Amino acid sequence: MSLQELLLMRHEWLLIAAVVALLLLELNFSEAKKTNVIPAAAIIFTIVTLIGFLPSENGRAFGGMFITDPIRTLMKNILNLGVLIVFLQSGSWLRTQNNFNRVTEFYLLIISSVIGVSYMISAGHLLMFYLGLELLTIPIAAAASYEQYKSKSAEAGIKLILSSAFSSAILLFGISMLYGTTGTLYFSDIKLAGELLTVLSFVFLFSGLAFKISIVPFHLWTADVYEGSPTSITSYLSVVSKGAAIFVLLIFFASVFGPLQEVWQQVVYGTAIFTMTIGNLFAIRQQNLKRFLAFSSIAQAGFILLGMVGGTPLGMATVIYFILIYVFSNLAAFGVVVAVEQVSGKINITDYNGLYNTNPRLSLTMMLALFSLAGIPPLAGFFGKFFLFTAAAESGFYTLLFIAVLNAVISLYYYLLVVKAMFINKSDAPIGYFQSDYSSRIAMSACVLGILTTGFYSPIFEFIKKLCLESF
Amino acid sequence: MGYQYTIWILILPIVAFVINGLGSGKLPGKISGWIATVAIGISAFLSYKTAFQFFGSGSHEKIIAVKTTWLRFNEGLQIDMGILLDPISIMMLVVITTVSLMVFVYSQGYMKGEKGYDRYFAFLSLFSFSMLGLVVATNLFQTYMFWELVGVSSYLLIGFYYDKPAAVAASKKAFIVTRFADLGFLIGILIISFYTGTFDFDILTRPEAMTLPVTATFLGLSTMTWALLLVFMGGAGKSAMFPLHIWLPDAMEGPTPVSALIHAATMVVAGVYLVARLFPTYSVLAPDALEVVAFIGAFTTLFAAVIACTQFDIKRILAFSTMSQIGYMMLALGVSGYGGEEGLGYTASLFHLFTHAFFKALLFLGAGSIIHAVHTNDIREMGGLRKYQPITHILFLIACLAIAGIPPFAGFFSKDEILAAAFATHPIYYIIGTLVAGLTAFYMFRLYFIVFWGKSTSYTHTPHESPVIMTLPMMILGIGSVVAGLIPFGSYISSDGVPLKGHIDWVVATISVVLALVGILIAFKFYKTESAKPEAISKSFGAFYRSALSKFYFDELYIAITKGVIFRFVSKPLAWFDRNVIDAFMNLIAAITNWVSSQIKEFQSGQLQKYAFIFISGVIIILLSFLYANQ
DSSP, X not given: OOHHHHHTTHHHHHHHXXXXXXXXXXXXXXXXXXXXXXXXXXXXXXXXXXXHHSXXXXXXXXXXTEEEOHHHHHHHHHHHHHHHHHHHHTHHHHTSTTTGGGHHHHHHHHHHHHHXXXXXXXXXXXXXXXXXXXXXXXXXXXXXTOOTTSHHHHHHHHHHHHHXXXXXXXXXXXXXXXXXXXXXXXXXXXXXXXXXXXXXXXXXXXXXXXXXXXXXXXXXXXXXXXXXXXXXXXXXXXXXXXXXXXXXXXXXXXXXXXXXXXXXXXXXXXHHHHHHHHHHHHHHHOOBHHHHHHHHHHHHXXXXXXXXXXXXXXXXXXXXXXXXXXXXXXXXXXXXXXXXXXXXXXXXXXXXXXXXHXXXXXXXXXXXHHHHHHTOTTSHHHHHHHHHHHHHHXXXXXXXXXXXXXXXHHHHHHHHHHHHHHHTOXXXXXXXXXXXXXXXXXXXXXXXXXXXXXXXXXXXXXXXXXXXXXXO | OOOGGGHHHHHHHHHHHHHHHHTTTTSOTTHHHHHHHHHHHHHHHHHHHHHHHHHHXXXXXXXXXXXXXXXXXXXXXXXXXXXXXXXXHHHHHHHHXXXXXXHHHHHHHHTTTOTTHHHHXXXXXXXXHHXXXXXXXXXXXXXXXXXXXXHHHHHHHHTTSTTSHHHHHHHHHHHHHXXXXXXXXXXXXXXXXXXXXXXXXXXHTSGGGGGOSOOOEETTEEHHHHHHHHHHHHHHHHTTOTTSOTHHHHGGGSOHHHHHIIIIISGGGHHHHHHHHTHHHHHHHOHHHHHHHHHHHHHHHHHHHHHXXXXXXXXXHHHHHHHHXXXXXXXXXXXXXXXXXXXXXXXXXXXXXXXXXXXXXHHHHHHHHHHHHHOOOBGGGOOOGGGTOHHHHHHHHHHHHHHHTOTTSHHHHHHHHHHHHHHHHOHHHHHHHHHHHHHHHHHHHHHHHHHHSSSOOOOSSOOOOOOHHHHHHHHHHHHHHHHGGGSOGGGTOOTTSSOOOOOOOHHHHHHHHHHHHHHHHHHHHHHSSOOSHHHHHHHHHTHHHHHHHTGGGHHHHHHIIIIIIIIIIIIHHHHHHIIIIIHHHHHHHHHHHHHHHHHGGGGOOSOHHHHHHHHHHHHHHHHHHHHHHTO
């Protein structure tokens, strides 16, 4: 093995270095000054994210276990961006009485999980993928129960770890069956035929990833865990963890399961319908904003499947593009929820009544985020959804498209409920005016900027499309 | 040297819009006016630079200065955003930025102390941006987008005094009428792009493109003719051509400088520009459509001139005169041929557009100056103003002479070319045009004599001359109104890019000047001093006069059609259907959604063991469905 090969793992090395740096910082700060880690972590992660964007080498390391190419680098960069925004938004929450002395723990857990994300995306071998997946999950389960003093948080952690253990077991079962039929775990060596055992192994593997993406019927943990976890962890789960799993699914469809397209198309088709519909039907009923966003993110996952179902490179490009926009939109929404929760402890939709009168800018941010999620032009979300729909239409899935359009209408309804609460409903005791800290304002501004510009700046999509045409 | 810098002509006004829009209510004092003025000033400078560079180079070839692909549908069809420079777009850049700059400066005096000062300049900048974007568009789709933006900013500016019901109604009327016309425009664009596979002007107007497969016919006319007629419908809406003219007189509810900029010099000529832009296509593929353009233009010019003779609101008189002059331009385009001497109409039309921008903007700014001084729009309440407003008086007189076509003022040269072009091909339109030249002189001098001479009116407070910030732009436009006609226009702008030698057709010129002088003389007799003659003459016209005074009842006609026919027989049944069938269906769907939603909530029990059960059931169901499918 040469140094050259090691350098291919730039993202991973950077993240590991960040972990080490934070550990050293933690040791050097006295008990009272632990909160200094917060800006330090933000700066370190900003650097990590920026370096990630520099041009990089492509190739394989460890005999093909580890692959890096432009599309994978792009995926990692998108997710790093999401993590950075989550970090910026969590500052004031970490400074609170209960958390300030365990700040570093939070960052270590998340960055470790991001290391898992990176390895999972770059995996060229199913075991490598599996290790990445576990490294992604276990620290997050710990982070979900970060607020141990709250029973809900503990419950979320337990539920996440148990249910992911369950899904991992099934996924591992699928991997072993794949090994049984093909005798190898390298993506490049696996040659699948449509026999029943491979279908079985595919369904098992798919369900494991579907669990992470919260595809119906593997989504049930989502609402409980999202609700119970600290909101910053929820935003991480809903954006980064979900996005990573979707990216890996894309890679699987294009590589290992490429020959099985007819099979997975049917599975994706069916689950897409259920995911959109069930996610929406549940979202309508939610009062708690975190649960609300949980189900909305399930429904969004259903829309994402729409881009995959055709199995075309263009469809894959629309999915990656959509995730980029989803990062901005969803994190803007979560940013507002975090900020409001931090100041008032309130988390229900009715608590937001009259928010526009007291906090107009925050309300506008939330409105833009929700409109973007609902796919209203000219916001980025519209372009994202539009391209997903186009991808499905080009592959001729008109029935699916029709259902998706109906679901888009339903989703508009419940997104508007929140907007209505903020702008139209009156409240006797609205949440008072407050100003959130600098870092979260920066994060929210970045999200708003992303929502407003991503759709219009067409080179972004052209770039992703080009990469996808080259890679898939 | 390249033309990339032309992008700044567009960027500066939009930046001014954003700054003034975001800072609305927070910017100190009159800074917003200066931001907008400086931005448009630099744009104007760059436009002149472009003009010198382009015309100085001697070549009249189209240049794509900036181009980016905005949206790609397939290999052939894509929407670009860019800047197209050719003689007419550069001429429009010069006209728009010049008039804008004058109006911006003027507005600083006119709007001083008004509520919403920065909002006003924000909208004004938005308008300039949209209008500039429209004229430099490289393709039909970009034109359409900026076309609509222009419509929106016009709507916002007409309704600037949004607490005044008449202004709100006028803004809505303008928006709805032009939107209705734009529907035709959009359909036209879609038809054109469907048959030709492109939006690009460059391809659409290239002579080779004239062999496009457009043989399909509909109701006896080729598809291309229909498409171009629909495009013209959009142009007629914006340019207030009969019968889509009804919004323009009402649009005078907006602030007067706005009327000068939008409803006199720039936006209303967008329709003319659009036809000129597609002129080669019209001329070769759809001569029938050009006939329609000529007819509508000729009719509107006469129709509006007759109404203008009877009105008493100073701005409405000017509005009808604008319609009449734009009718001239359309008429000239309609009678023009493509290439060589036959293309005289094309040159004449754009020449008139150019000169008209100066004197009509001046007339409106003069009207603004008068209204500013006497606080009324009704000319019956004015009189003898020459003593109080000497500068305005002189400038107004210059503009009146220019529009009346008296040599050597600007209007004479352009109008003469139009009449000569009509004379060569369509004598009947020539007769109408000449007649209207007389009418124009009459109604303009009727206005002039009533306002500046006439009876001495006692004003509640003495009218005063406007401040320099208002008179200075008027003086500059006044100079333009005098000298703009001396430009050898044909050597810059012609239908096929080959310089056209302009010359004055003395027969045509003499007849029209004599008629104009007669018109002025009659106005002088009637209105220099108060007399009973006009009253008597209008009585003798009887019903005709009354209907002209009521603008030939077109507003009433439209209301009768919309309220009586469309609302009662179309909208009401549709509303019923909407409420009782569509809404009910939607409510049913909503109810079902809610019901299902409450039925399935049990799945989300919070119990992990149930979750695991559902998870594994999901896996098994998927597998079983495959087993079943594979049998």
